[in-house]
Amino acid sequence: MKVGVPKEIKAHEYRVGLTPGAAREYVAAGHRVMIETNAGAGIGATDGDYRNAGATILTSAAEVFASSEMIVKVKEPQPAEWSQLREDQILFTYLHLAPDPEQAAGLLKSGCIAIAYETVTDAHGGLPLLAPMSEVAGRLSIEAAGSALKRSTGGRGLLIGGVPGVQPARIVVIGGGVVGTHAARMAAGLGAEVTIIDRSIIRLRELDELFEGRVRTRFSTIESVEEEVFAADVVIGAVLVPGASAPKLVRRSMLSSMRKRAVLVDVAIDQGGCFETSRPTTHADPTYEVDGIIHYCVANMPGAVPLTSSQALNNATLPFGLALANKGFSAVLENPHLRAGLNVHRGRLTYKAVAESLGLPFSPIEQAAA
Numbered sequence: 588m589k590v591g592v593p594k595e596i597k598a599h600e601y602r603v604g605l606t607p608g609a610a611r612e613y614v615a616a617g618h619r620v621m622i623e624t625n626a627g628a629g630i631g632a633t634d635g636d637y638r639n640a641g642a643t644i645l646t647s648a649a650e651v652f653a654s655s656e657m658i659v660k661v662k663e664p665q666p667a668e669w670s671q672l673r674e675d676q677i678l679f680t681y682l683h684l685a686p687d688p689e690q691a692a693g694l695l696k697s698g699c700i701a702i703a704y705e706t707v708t709d710a711h712g713g714l715p716l717l718a719p720m721s722e723v724a725g726r727l728s729i730e731a732a733g734s735a736l737k738r739s740t741g742g743r744g745l746l747i748g749g750v751p752g753v754q755p756a757r758i759v760v761i762g763g764g765v766v767g768t769h770a771a772r773m774a775a776g777l778g779a780e781v782t783i784i785d786r787s788i789i790r791l792r793e794l795d796e797l798f799e800g801r802v803r804t805r806f807s808t809i810e811s812v813e814e815e816v817f818a819a820d821v822v823i824g825a826v827l828v829p830g831a832s833a834p835k836l837v838r839r840s841m842l843s844s845m846r847k848r849a850v851l852v853d854v855a856i857d858q859g860g861c862f863e864t865s866r867p868t869t870h871a872d873p874t875y876e877v878d879g880i881i882h883y884c885v886a887n888m889p890g891a892v893p894l895t896s897s898q899a900l901n902n903a904t905l906p907f908g909l910a911l912a913n914k915g916f917s918a919v920l921e922n923p924h925l926r927a928g929l930n931v932h933r934g935r936l937t938y939k940a941v942a943e944s945l946g947l948p949f950s951p952i953e954q955a956a957a
């Protein structure tokens with residue numbers, strides 16, 4: 588199959604759909620890979636690196652779209668890209684279509700077959716193409732907290748791990764899923780005193796075993812959240828209620844009872860945030876203060892580390908992308924996990940929740956593909 592990778596054009600997006608290493612895997616499987624010149628610049632991958640991997644460099648996105656049967660990207664296509672997609676071309680990328688009627692209209696009009704990373708599933712009921720970004724965000728959240736605690740950035744001047752004879756930071760992680768586990772791992776590794784709060788007792792048991800006593804676990808109640816937040820130097824917000832906005836677990840009225848200049852890192856900001864006082868921020872200006880508490884609420888945290896994020900994303904997308912390249916649309920019909928990723932098929936919406944959110948008709952895949 589002819590597989591094309593345009594350079595990402597969304598503002599501040601530095602990741603790339605295929606790394607040189609992933610391109611090499613497609614080429615080794617017998618596919619032709621076409622990369623827009625400089626597509627890998629954001630991760631330090633040169634056109635030469637892609638040529639060495641066996642890919643062809645094309646000078647414009649237009650050429651990539653025109654000559655490819657499948658387009659592999661990172662972010663949802665932008666208006667300039669919708670118009671270049673065409674009937675039966677496979678698009679494999681993050682889409683986040685539910686809140687985006689304009690993009691949905693653009694994809695439906697193009698007649699393309701769009702598979703959304705965020706709805707591809709795995710055998711354990713997880714979302715394998717979202718998980719790597721949660722891993723990155725979870726680990727990064729502790730670095731973000733460490734910076735915000737430094738005096739030079741306006742923080743209290745506290746070192747997360749302390750030193751012998753001086754107590755470390757107290758870090759509370761609310762939500763012990765993928766983000767929370769990776770945040771706790773980093774925090775415990777630095778020597779912090781870590782507590783994870785979750786509303787799933789099963790998850791708390793798993794975490795207790797995983798961390799072998801290095802991390803405390805608490806069941807999530809109003810009382811436990813209050814007690815832990817009031818005593819914390821850092822609170823990481825990492826809850827997710829699938830399909831819903833994040834619950835507001837820390838209210839503004841609680842801030843005045845917290846340690847002065849404590850840090851709230853709201854990783855769940857992309858779902859509205861789990862602190863009442865959260866509002867989205869950017870890497871350029873990541874923190875602000877409310878009632879003496881420092882807030883970090885960057886909505887695209889993995890964007891800060893595109894090299895790591897691109898590699899992690901490619902590791903996860905590679906088997907699915909190769910299946911699509913090897914078998915074309917049949918891969919979607921054969922593989923229930925790729926099938927879960929199908930959002931748009933030749934002018935029809937094939938993902939129920941997306942169709943419902945957009946108020947548009949839903950066509951089950953069998954009907955759409957008939």
Ligand SMILES: NC(=O)c1ccc[n+]([C@@H]2O[C@H](COP(=O)([O-])OP(=O)(O)OC[C@H]3O[C@@H](n4cnc5c(N)ncnc54)[C@H](O)[C@@H]3O)[C@@H](O)[C@H]2O)c1
Pocket residue numbers: 718720721722724761762763764765766767784785786787790807825826827828833834836853854855856857858885886887888889
């Ligand atoms: N800001 C970013 O750049 C970025 C990057 C990746 C992920 N995220 C977001 O981070 C959030 C967490 O993602 P994840 O992959 O870890 O999800 P996950 O489903 O793996 O984990 C969520 C956890 O929250 C727990 N939870 C739900 N309600 C709770 C409550 N009231 N109290 C305590 N725990 C509760 C669940 O039991 C679960 O263990 C999501 O909103 C995700 O979109 C943000």
